[in-house]
Amino acid sequence: xxxxxxIIGLVLMVFFASCKKNKGTFEVVDTPSYGDxxxxxxxxxxxxxxxxxxxxxxxxxxxxxxxTRTDRVIQSCGxxxxxxxxxxxxxxxxxxxxxxxxRMMVDSTERxxxxxxxxxxxxxxxxxxxxxxxxYINANKxxxxxxxxxxxTAFSASDEYMFY
Amino acid sequence: MPYIIPSGRLFGRTNAPKADYVVxxxxxxxxxQQDAILQRYLADSQQYNVEGNILYNILEGAAPSSKxxxxxxxxxxxxxxxxxxxxxxxxxxxxxxxxxEMRAISGGHYGGLNSLITGSRVEGQGLKVRPxxxxxxxxARRFAxxxxxxxxxxxxxxxxxxxxxxxxxxxxFGLTYGANFFAPGITFGSDGYAALANAKVYHPQEELEPTYxxxxxxxxxxxxxxxxxxxxxxxxxxxIRIREFIANTFQxxxxxxxxxxxxxxxDGTTIGYAxxxxxxxxxxxxxxNLSNIDGCHSNYTGxxxxxxxxxxxxxFLWNYIQTQIPEMSGKTIMTFAPECGRNYQHNxxxxxxxxxxxxxxxxxxxxVFGGMVGQNVPADLMVGSEVNPVGKVTDMTLTIADILGxxxxxxxxxxxxxxAMSLFDRI
Numbered sequence: 350x351x352x353x354x355x356i357i358g359l360v361l362m363v364f365f366a367s368c369k370k371n372k373g374t375f376e377v378v379d380t381p382s383y384g385d386x387x388x389x390x391x392x393x394x395x396x397x398x399x400x401x402x403x404x405x406x407x408x409x410x411x412x413x414x415x416x417t418r419t420d421r422v423i424q425s426c427g428x429x430x431x432x433x434x435x436x437x438x439x440x441x442x443x444x445x446x447x448x449x450x451x452r453m454m455v456d457s458t459e460r461x462x463x464x465x466x467x468x469x470x471x472x473x474x475x476x477x478x479x480x481x482x483x484x485y486i487n488a489n490k491x492x493x494x495x496x497x498x499x500x501x502t503a504f505s506a507s508d509e510y511m512f513y
Numbered sequence: 514m515p516y517i518i519p520s521g522r523l524f525g526r527t528n529a530p531k532a533d534y535v536v537x538x539x540x541x542x543x544x545x546q547q548d549a550i551l552q553r554y555l556a557d558s559q560q561y562n563v564e565g566n567i568l569y570n571i572l573e574g575a576a577p578s579s580k581x582x583x584x585x586x587x588x589x590x591x592x593x594x595x596x597x598x599x600x601x602x603x604x605x606x607x608x609x610x611x612x613x614e615m616r617a618i619s620g621g622h623y624g625g626l627n628s629l630i631t632g633s634r635v636e637g638q639g640l641k642v643r644p645x646x647x648x649x650x651x652x653a654r655r656f657a658x659x660x661x662x663x664x665x666x667x668x669x670x671x672x673x674x675x676x677x678x679x680x681x682x683x684x685x686f687g688l689t690y691g692a693n694f695f696a697p698g699i700t701f702g703s704d705g706y707a708a709l710a711n712a713k714v715y716h717p718q719e720e721l722e723p724t725y726x727x728x729x730x731x732x733x734x735x736x737x738x739x740x741x742x743x744x745x746x747x748x749x750x751x752x753i754r755i756r757e758f759i760a761n762t763f764q765x766x767x768x769x770x771x772x773x774x775x776x777x778x779x780d781g782t783t784i785g786y787a788x789x790x791x792x793x794x795x796x797x798x799x800x801x802n803l804s805n806i807d808g809c810h811s812n813y814t815g816x817x818x819x820x821x822x823x824x825x826x827x828x829f830l831w832n833y834i835q836t837q838i839p840e841m842s843g844k845t846i847m848t849f850a851p852e853c854g855r856n857y858q859h860n861x862x863x864x865x866x867x868x869x870x871x872x873x874x875x876x877x878x879x880x881v882f883g884g885m886v887g888q889n890v891p892a893d894l895m896v897g898s899e900v901n902p903v904g905k906v907t908d909m910t911l912t913i914a915d916i917l918g919x920x921x922x923x924x925x926x927x928x929x930x931x932x933a934m935s936l937f938d939r940i
Contacts, residue, residue, distance in 0.1 A: 434756070435756060
């Protein structure tokens with residue numbers, strides 16, 4: 350009987366000393382981890398570049414036939430930046446291109462700048478970059494020609510966008 | 514007026530220029546000496562005793578009198594039975610100087626083009642890489658201070674590393690001094706039409722200027738290394754001009770306004786777009802590469818037709834410069850040479866006429882001819898002969914440098930064939 354009580358006591362001790370359910374909450378916290386431009390040292394191939402760009406502008410990828418054709422056209426021109434700019438202008442003439450509104454760019458300039466950097470460069474702008482672009486957009490508010498399309502063209506044609 | 518040019522010199526020109534503009538036509542693909550300047554037609558190739566000159570815009574000499582297969586093909590007529598009428602009233606041989614027996618450096622394609630464009634012997638040069646030694650474009654831009662739109666390379670293809678010949682990978686030269694390049698068959702063909710023709714035409718001041726200002730800011734915050742440049746660079750103003758050129762070219766193409774040789778297609782079309790570039794940009798140096806003659810590997814009849822059409826296209830180009838571009842008329846020298854010749858012995862491939870094809874690579878394929886015509890070029894002069902070879906294809910780079918006034922600068926780099934000379938110095 351004494352031994353039995355001892356065993357019961359031992360079992361109860363083990364039971365109460367065992368693991369308890371943790372009441373704390375462990376979840377994934379949204380912590381954006383955008384990089385910088387320092388490690389972008391690999392050039393995108395023509396096909397990679399336009400695959401990413403068309404997905405960016407149209408929200409859907411181009412067909413491999415379109416990409417191969419575009420690749421040939423880029424190879425046929427000596428100034429790759431220039432020919433990319435013309436191809437981008439060709440994209441911009443499409444009714445399917447998805448661009449933010451001018452109102453959004455003008456009314457929420459800082460947000461527009463930040464989103465554009467993330468969209469094209471997969472990084473946040475530095476304070477200097479944000480300040481320059483915000484000032485530049487604000488300075489062109491009265492220019493009716495100045496539209497998000499031009500900002501997107503500048504980002505698409507930039508050196509940084511050619512690298513990853 | 515002295516000015517500082519990219520080489521850091523106060524005066525760019527080290528010898529008196531002979532002309533303001535140079536156009537070089539390269540017969541890429543290999544032109545067999547016997548069939549071309551020796552005017553043997555089928556006699557030295559197909560065992561038919563028919564001789565004659567099928568390059569009658571370039572050379573003096575009577576055309577073949579029988580077995581006519583080098584012309585165009587009217588409906589219902591035998592293939593190639595109608596010779597193309599001569600364009601020039603006086604052949605280039607009469608107007609200028611022909612080097613009847615020159616030597617090529619390489620019997621292969623890329624090596625041949627490379628030696629013409631760089632003036633070097635191109636040992637150890639692989640395919641799919643830019644030339645090891647600087648091209649004539651880079652010498653011109655660095656030593657004469659030309660901008661990118663002053664120098665153009667018009668290629669017939671994007672294959673065979675042709676698009677890489679507008680600049681070398683030499684650390685002291687490279688893309689910074691490279692030429693603009695178009696392969697018109699692609700740029701202005703169906704591929705280019707789909708990718709470029711619908712491009713928005715932006716207002717230069719209201720739209721392009723702010724776009725470039727933003728792009729330049731972005732580029733200044735990203736430190737691209739020189740070796741990573743994907744292509745040559747034009748200034749913003751030059752880019753605006755080239756964008757206009759592309760847009761206008763599609764419009765002029767649609768309305769049939771591109772200046773094409775009367776018989777075009779293939780190399781003729783390439784020459785037509787080269788003429789359009791000359792008309793618009795009036796570049797100091799333009800090199801155009803043709804290559805349809807390389808069909809000789811498997812189709813001798815097609816090769817004869819391509820040779821004849823290339824001669825027609827060259828005649829058209831020279832005539833166009835003289836009559837349609839007043840700024841260049843009388844101030845231009847045109848040079849020409851094949852990248853190599855073709856073999857002495859035929860290969861086993863027969864065409865529709867049972868004529869054998871010819872490859873290139875043996876000693877005979879190092880036999881070529883070349884020439885030049887225009888301002889300050891002696892007229893009606895033939896230099897060298899079968900038994901007295903004079904000149905090498907590597908002379909072309911120094912010849913162009915001589916014409917534009919920076920020959921000594923190029924020589925002093927030590928990067929050209931040590932035996933190369935300006936063709937003017939060979940006369």
